Amino acid sequence: MDKISVVGLDLAKNVFQVHAVNAQGRVVERKQLKRSEVLSWFAEIEPCRIGMRQTSGIYSTQQYKSAV
Template sequence: MTIVFLGIDLAKNVFALHGVDQSGRAALVRPLVRRDQLLEAIAKLPPCTIGMEACSGAHHWARLFERFGHTVRLMAPKFVAPYRMSGRRGKNDAADAAAICEALQRPAMRFVPVKTELAQCRLAVHTVREGWMR
């Protein structure tokens, strides 16, 4: 099982993973991974390309995953939305992880650079300051 692309749907306590192999078939489908198990699960995988929707938590996880040799790509949620299935199996964590994995493989996809911890701290200060100015 060689996973080439892995989509992760981030949440508060339970995450969903969807990985595909060279041929594009689902090789890893884990719809329920607890927060305390996520880092261990990613550490066991051989280096691959991991995709997540960009948010403040995604930058933190991306820095951790890069320590294990993975390439992490963050995407704006509005670019992932067209790849979600609609209908009966529509919006759930597993479908979101599959959509992230699908969007990750698109050649024209635009990615968000992973922020350093210092950059995130600066952004937080500016956000708080902006709130005080209003």
């Protein structure tokens, strides 16, 4: 397996989407992780850059709009 240089992590309530690429930008791994699997997955890879993204769901957007 290629060495992972950058990991993109899409944060959610229960299932996280992981997108890992090597130094050339080629996809090394794409997978879904349950909340309970995230720490063990990161413990298995070497240190790298991590970008995290949290998408606000429609429910929170509607709560915000109704509060404004």
